[in-house]
Amino acid sequence: MARILIVEDEDRIAAFLAKGLSADxxxxxxxxxxxxxLEEALSGAFDLMVLDIGLPTIDGFEVLDQLRAQGSRMPVVVLTARDSVHDTVSALEGGADDYLAKPFRFAELRARIHVRLRQQDRTDAEVGELRSGSVGLDLRTRRLRVDGRESDLSAREFALAEVLLRHPGQVLSRAQLLDLAWGMDFDPGSNVVDVYVGYLRKKLGSARVETVRGMGYRFQP
Amino acid sequence: MARILIVEDEDRIAAFLAKGLSADxxxxxxxxxxxxxLEEALSGAFDLMVLDIGLPTIDGFEVLDQLRAQGSRMPVVVLTARDSVHDTVSALEGGADDYLAKPFRFAELRARIHVRLRQQDRTDAEVGELRSGSVGLDLRTRRLRVDGRESDLSAREFALAEVLLRHPGQVLSRAQLLDLAWGMDFDPGSNVVDVYVGYLRKKLGSARVETVRGMGYRFQP
DNA sequence: TGTATCCATGAGAGCTCTCTCATGGACCCC
DNA sequence: GGGGTCCATGAGAGAGCTCTCATGGATACA
Structure with a gap:
């Protein structure tokens, strides 16, 4: 499942795409x-955009341009009635990830969308950000984003946050957390884990780390 | 400049592509x-592959399949005479990053190749390791590897190492280093940079960070 | 309700990290 | 070689991080 934004002024085509992609x-x-x-795309609420070139207010090239200028790396599939090499090249060099000329087959569009989403997932998984709902952990800068607000994490807080986010909804025992976030395979005889869960809760919001009495802790996505 | 592998059995087309891409x-x-x-692709000597589907010995689908099965993530642009939706979808779902049907315009192919190379660069730059000769900096774990031996870096040491490795052979002034590694746009009136260069040299080897008298420091790849 | 267990949290010790400062050595130029 | 500038480095202050410990509250269960 991905969140897809369709920017298209022909109702018939927009409806057709929406229906097909929803069905997927x-x-x-x-x-x-x-x-x-452009506003929607910049909101951060979408994983991919299908963008028509001929649009009211500002055209697709301009949308693409502004989007990239703002630093967004959202995958964009351009879709247009103009089938000229010049437009194709302009769109691709302008930051589009793919380009299809109308008329197109829905199966092909779907396949091309899937490729871009697959690439994005791969990148997210390797680098970038670990996400769970409104919580994001930037693995590169080691910052935590919660409902849009960012906070810094100490090294240990980061390690713990990463472990929790990588096991959403799963109960992790103190021993597991010590192993995964501290690299300890023994019980230090203290409540370090409890203390650090406390620290994280202050930055993450108390409700997001649930304590399972007698078992351990669970991150709530 | 990228290293591109063309797998194509029609000499005329292969020569045409080779000429055009070399010119770029x-x-x-x-x-x-x-x-x-497939062998060449797996050798790791290329950044991108342009792959024809109709080939002797094993066809393009099979090449793609084996390549992905071996874990390679090399960008692949498929290029074929068969212009069917079924083939397009098969190739894309099979791990191709793009698909063009012959006849195609060279300008379009070039643009599509550039998009894939751009994406690859971006991913390389973001993830993985920053390498320079026998020195590697793991951006994920923040560890430094020198001639096989690993060492941990403090946050500031890591920032400085990253800046130096990203500008191999280039002299960086103290002001530049303060800006890039410390985020300071003013002179703190101290010799922090010198001190941290000293710390880094202990982990990196003295010879690898050269001091350029009166100018700054330079990382020797 | 009473009791035992489990968890949350404030206080604080010890350590590491970051930065400053002072000193002495290295280098350049005359 | 002398004097001035530039750089390397040990010592140490202060801040933040990591962890421990003790206390009191929450929870489960008889």
Whole structure:
């Protein structure tokens, strides 16, 4: 499941795409003009954008340009009626990840969307960010983002946060946490884990780390 | 400049591609059959592959399949005479990053190749390891590897090491280092940089960070 | 309700990290 | 060689991090 933004002013096509992609299990939103599309894209609420070139207010090239200028790396699949090499090249060099000329087969669009989502997942998994709902952990800068607000983590807090986020919904015993976040395979005879869970809760929000009495702790996605 | 592998059995097309891509400054190799193409691709000597589907020995789908099965993530642009939705989808779902049907415009192929190389660069830059000769800096675990031996770095040492490794052979002034590794745009009036260069030298080996009298420091790759 | 167990948290010791400062050595130029 | 500038480095202050410990509250269960 991915969150897909469709920016397309022809209702018939937008509806067709929305229907098809929803049927694949994606969460789809549709917008009909360029400026609104850009805003939505920048909101961070989507994983991929399908972008038409001929749009009201500002055209697709401009949307793409602004999006990249703002630093967004959201995958963008450009979709247009103009089938010229010049446009294709412009879009691709302008930061699009793929380009399809109308008329196109839905199966092909779907396949191309899947490739971009797959790449994104791979990148996210390797680098970037560990996400769970409104919580994001930037593995590179070691910062935590919760509902848009960022905070710094100490080395140990980061290790613990990473372990919890990598096992969402799963109960982890103190021994497991000591092993995974501290690298200890023995019981230090103290309550370090409890203390650090306490520290993390202050930054993450108390409700997100649930204590399972007698068992350990669980991160709530 | 990228190292591009062309796997194509039609000499005329292979030569045309090789010529065009070489003219763009890429280093191009051509192979005419599937098995040889797979071997070359797995050698790790290339940054991207342009792959024809109809090939002797084993076809392009099979090459792609084996390549991905071996864990390679090399970007692959599939190029074929068969213009069917079924083939397009098969190739894309099978691990291709892009698909063009012949006849195609060279400008479009070039643009699509550039997109894949750009993505790859981005990923390389973000993830993994920063390498320079026998020195490697793991951006994920923040450990330094020198001639096989590993050592831990403090946060500031890591920041400084990263800056130096990202500018191999380049003289960086104290002001530049303060800016890039400390985020300071002013002179703190102390010799922090000197001190941290000293710390790094202990872990990196003295010879690898050269001091350029009156100018700053330079990392020797 | 009473009791035992389990958990949350404030206080604080010890350590590491970061930075400053002072000193002495290295280097350059005349 | 002398004098001045630049750099390397040991010592140490202060801050933050990591962990321990003790206390009191929460929870489960008879």
């Amino acid at each position: 299990g994606h969460q789809v939103s549709t917008v009909a003009d360029g400026l609104a599309g | 400054g890429h280093q191009v190799s051509t192979v005419a059959d599937g098995l040889a193409g």
